[in-house]
Amino acid sequence: MSLLFHGGDLQSASAIYGRDPSEWIDLSTGINQYSYPIPAIEQRAWHQLPYLDPKLSAAAASYYGDHGCLASSGSQSIIQLLPSILRKLGSAGPAWLPDVGYQEHAHAWSKCGNTNTYSGLDSALATQQINTALEDxxxxxxxxxxxxxPTGERFTPQKLRSWAQKLQASNGFLVVDEAFIDTTPNASLLTEPLAKNVVVLRSVGKFFGLAGIRLGFTFAAHSVLAHLAKEIGPWAVNGPAQTVAIAALNDTLWQSNMRTTLANESLQQRNIWQAAMTALGAYQAGSHELFRSFSMAPKLAQKLHQSAAKHGILIRLVAINSNTSLLRFGNIDPSQNINNASALDYCHTWIQQESE
Ligand SMILES: Cc1ncc(COP(=O)(O)O)c(C=O)c1O
Structure with a gap:
């Protein structure tokens, strides 16, 4: 069982705030509010043991590119396994991770040897820190x-490839979690063949809005994938998930329309919060088409988080240090209605009240 608190936990939020799980405006995740439409699922997908369908491998190759690949039940399952495997295959030196970021990585690596951190908020500072540490x-x-x-920090594929090359000399691996890269696919390392010491993680949960089917892909050298495959065992991806993913990964029209929709809505989604956040003394710390995070004093973040929750709006609070917390807002589904008001209007009214 994971010990970390995650977004989208409506059962726990309902227990705390006394609200039915169906009555939330859930902005606490970065999962696309426009899920890929589920195709008809044949009886055999439910009935048979889910050996990997070659159509899923073909769909993954056409969407992600032709690389050595392993499908798993979410990228999370691989995040938990990678540290011990990479330590076996490579360096025993410390793993460097962002100080702010999806915490399951730090949780997994810290169980398995030394770790160190670089800035997860400031990519220029992080670049300096990583360059210096690599030199040394x-x-x-x-x-x-x-x-x-939640910070939206980004690095170019060129920079990442140059770091991978430097790590090669000391048997080090570069692991790149690209769970949120589907909105900008050209920024992925998968646009070119991967070096032997690079591992790329992709998630079908975020951009496709399909976190519930639990599907992720790992791209890496054969030796890494073989160790991972042994650990996850047979039938790691259930039959219905395979059917849905084959349709989603092959549907290039849906993908390109969705990229355009999310890019077009991004400004509108940010503007709901921006003016009020500035008035409250917070500033935008990072953004993505699927979320935006604002930095502020911890007390203010806690106050807003609680007030939003009391209004049935669940947002993500990320504590950074004693001076700073982030509030991350996922996208509002404009078609959702609460008490005869659209979710957009409802959120707008709440944040206006807070900033007055
Ligand atoms: C950055 C990042 N990577 C990986 C994951 C795991 O996603 P999944 O297991 O659904 O593929 C998450 C989940 O929130 C995430 O935020």
């Missing part, structure tokens, strides 16, 4: 979340 041969393995959740 202080990095065993390097973990990058690109783009970072």
């Amino acid at each position: 041969k202080r990095i065993g393995h390097l973990l990058i979340i690109n783009p970072n959740n």
